Amino acid sequence: MVGIVIVSHSENLAKSVVELAHMMAPTAKFAPAGGLEDGTFGTSFERVQAAIESICSDDGVVVLMDMGSAVMTTEMVLEMMPDKKVVMADCPLVEGAVTAAADAAGNMPLEKIMKDLSSLFTTHKF
């Protein structure tokens, strides 16, 4: 099953996004990577790296990020693990997490999940 990593500046936000998406798909494999080691806001290179490694399999990992340094830090982590099947999704965080959870729990391949996530920008809330 494809794993899903949630990168946020906030530890609570990352955990809560996982919690919310788990309601839709309890079997989905998630790893939150939020905040810094000392509990303050920010993105931690080590936390992102550890989160990806904790759920990485041959099926791959999709990473969702909130903004700014979450994106840049994730880029750097990915550059350091070129042999792993890990991709970043450019999509809204909450909607993306729910979509990815439902897809991954349904054993969809990484490529199909990424296609669904990329369509989120044209999906309106109302």
Add this chain to the structure above:
Amino acid sequence: MADSKQVLSIIQAIGEKIESEKDYLTELDQPIGDSDHGINMARGFAAVEKKLPTLAGKDIGSILKAVGITLVSTVGGASGPLYGTAFMRAGMAAPGKLEIDMDDFLKMLDAAVQGVEQRGHSTTEEATMIDAMVPALTAMQQAAAQGKDAKTVLEAGTKAAWAGVEHTKGLVATKGRASYMGERGIGHQDPGATSFAYVMETISSSLA
């Protein structure tokens, strides 16, 4: 121009400068960002300072790469990946070197600028550190091409970096947290450009 021992002491001096300007950098970040630039940079350079003794005797490329990795791991905000990439790319442009001259330094700074542009998906006129970096690099390349000595070249770079910082006040930020402010950001000096000017100024005064 500088050997690896001098590079270590310049990095130490940059850390001290950032620490002493920490509150000012954070203050600049308050109206347009998330009020953490000084705090984040100081945390990163404090970690770098702890790492420096382990880098004694290493070549300049390895030293700068290690500094970059430390910054990425400890800064926590956007300046982590940006300064981290800058130092790592500068290091990659000086592989195995125990001493660098101005030509090497300009190549390293050029690699650093390109790294920051790539990492931040950004360019000049977007009210970021690039608005201090690019003018500094250009001014130094011109001064070096005119055959000026290292001190004059570095001073030209510092002057251009500060002029770039001043220029960010008139720009609308389109990258980073400040972009959420839109035109309300006009009139504010960019914190990242300011911290880069301190880096440039410290390199210049350390080698003068």
